[in-house]
Amino acid sequence: AQKITQTQPGMFVQEKEAVTLDCTYDTSDPSYGLFWYKQPSSGEMIFLIYQGSYDQQNATEGRYSLNFQKARKSANLVISASQLGDSAMYFCAMSSMDSNYQLIWGAGTKLIIKP
């Protein structure tokens, strides 16, 4: 069975510090994609970053990077130099042929950036 686990229900981080949000996954499919989404309190779900299971390099998008450790089945999101606007719910999700290409979601981590 496929599963995404986010073990941090909530995190408080000081502004300008780096943040690591944890995500572990479980799948028997060798080909899969991992996604991170941000959801502010206003509700919109914002796509942040993607990592493919066969990608050799860790994905990066601006201040976001994905620490992909395939052997550990972990895909942690790193946010550098956090800003107040980073306060939001963050979801890790996975897609594979086994899931019929649909997203399997983690429970989410609520991140609050302190000024």
Next chain:
Amino acid sequence: DTEVTQTPKHLVMGMTNKKSLKCEQHMGHRAMYWYKQKAKKPPELMFVYSYEKLSINESVPSRFSPECPNSSLLNLHLHALQPEDSALYLCASSQDGLAINQPQHFGDGTRLSIL
């Protein structure tokens, strides 16, 4: 601004009312999705349309009726809803929904309250 537009942003309706949620995208995507999201939970997939055909129905009650008039539009018709249907309804689109590396792009959502 998101490239997936949902209307209305808020909707309050009685249990006997009929209303519709609308979603529009102009990214040329051929897969469109409806999700239901309760507070502090990840989104739950309801329906998937691929190339304007319903491809996935996640055992959603018949009081929710999806419609895809064309490749850019997706509607969700609501009738005789229950109080437990109060939630954020998110629409999303992706390139064609048939690959693991396609991120889904979401609208801002409709906050639905059933009285």
